[in-house]
Amino acid sequence: MNIPSFGLGTFRLQGQQVIDSVRTGLELGYRFVDTAQIYRNESEVGAAIADSGVPRSELFVTTKVWLDELSGNKLIPSLKESLRKLRMEQVDLALIHWPAPGDKPAVAEYLPQLLEAKRQGLTKLIGVSNFTIRHLEQAIAAVGAAEIATNQVELHPFLQNRKLAAFMREQGIHLTAYMPLAYGKVMQDAVIKRIAEAHGATPAQVTLAWLLQQGYAVIPSSTKRANLESNLAARGLTLSDAEMAEIATLDRGERLANPDFAPKWD
Numbered sequence: 001m002n003i004p005s006f007g008l009g010t011f012r013l014q015g016q017q018v019i020d021s022v023r024t025g026l027e028l029g030y031r032f033v034d035t036a037q038i039y040r041n042e043s044e045v046g047a048a049i050a051d052s053g054v055p056r057s058e059l060f061v062t063t064k065v066w067l068d069e070l071s072g073n074k075l076i077p078s079l080k081e082s083l084r085k086l087r088m089e090q091v092d093l094a095l096i097h098w099p100a101p102g103d104k105p106a107v108a109e110y111l112p113q114l115l116e117a118k119r120q121g122l123t124k125l126i127g128v129s130n131f132t133i134r135h136l137e138q139a140i141a142a143v144g145a146a147e148i149a150t151n152q153v154e155l156h157p158f159l160q161n162r163k164l165a166a167f168m169r170e171q172g173i174h175l176t177a178y179m180p181l182a183y184g185k186v187m188q189d190a191v192i193k194r195i196a197e198a199h200g201a202t203p204a205q206v207t208l209a210w211l212l213q214q215g216y217a218v219i220p221s222s223t224k225r226a227n228l229e230s231n232l233a234a235r236g237l238t239l240s241d242a243e244m245a246e247i248a249t250l251d252r253g254e255r256l257a258n259p260d261f262a263p264k265w266d
């Protein structure tokens with residue numbers, strides 16, 4: 001089973017706003033929804049999915065286990081609670097949201113619990129998020145690279161994460177790009193705007209096409225129907241090698257998601 005390449009992000013979206021975003025996204029043809037325990041919107045995501053009438057078998061749902069649940073034996077009960085909120089018996093993908101700060105507990109302690117959750121049928125696939133090369137090495141040692149369906153990390157034209165991406169390619173670990181639009185900043189970039197104009201496309205579409213053409217999954221979010229619709233249409237856009245290379249020059253190591261508990265980045 002593969003991770004679909006185009007998902008709907010739900011970070012920051014709460015209450016009716018997340019219900020509307022997911023409902024509209026599903027109407028428009030999105031079939032992959034990304035949530036997390038810490039987003040405190042799993043109940044709303046579950047309600048929107050249940051009301052949509054889209055068969056569960058056509059959907060791909062990801063949630064992420066929060067830091068508080070990594071110690072002791074809390075991980076599996078916390079995932080069961082996520083499933084209750086999401087109103088489903090199984091998610092398609094469960095991720096460790098962030099590596100535990102200071103390796104307390106160590107990857108080798110909590111990642112096997114996520115694998116056990118998979119064995120119990122609580123999730124079809126398991127993976128990680130915000131893992132550095134060092135954490136991925138520990139994850140590979142703990143469960144094997146083949147079990148790690150993805151590492152979901154921040155990646156957009158201004159933060160291209162080349163070292164990590166190269167390591168993941170070597171190991172055959174798939175990459176999901178979060179904040180693919182640099183939280184809207186790509187809309188102001190002169191190079192991306194020029195390429196967009198040349199294609200009669202939007203800067204968001206150009207950015208998403210650039211990520212998709214590199215084999216990454218993308219999970220942009222939007223509260224607006226028009227943006228949700230045009231973003232999805234990025235799947236039909238193909239950039240030239242020269243355009244791909246030009247966007248590659250925009251890397252400036254600009255990291256937007258960098259909380260105080262973040263690991264030492266590659």
Ligand SMILES: NC(=O)c1ccc[n+]([C@@H]2O[C@H](COP(=O)([O-])OP(=O)(O)OC[C@H]3O[C@@H](n4cnc5c(N)ncnc54)[C@H](OP(=O)(O)O)[C@@H]3O)[C@@H](O)[C@H]2O)c1
Binds near residue numbers: 008012180183219226
């Ligand atoms: N694993 C992690 O630690 C982690 C961290 C951060 C995010 N994520 C995931 O990644 C998803 C995406 O990240 P994100 O939501 O932070 O940022 P993003 O998708 O890069 O950007 C979203 C922003 O871009 C705007 N936007 C979207 N489409 C647009 C368009 N076509 N034209 C103009 N503006 C547009 C949205 O505004 P409007 O609402 O006005 O369209 C919103 O302000 C999250 O929702 C979450 O699921 C994961």
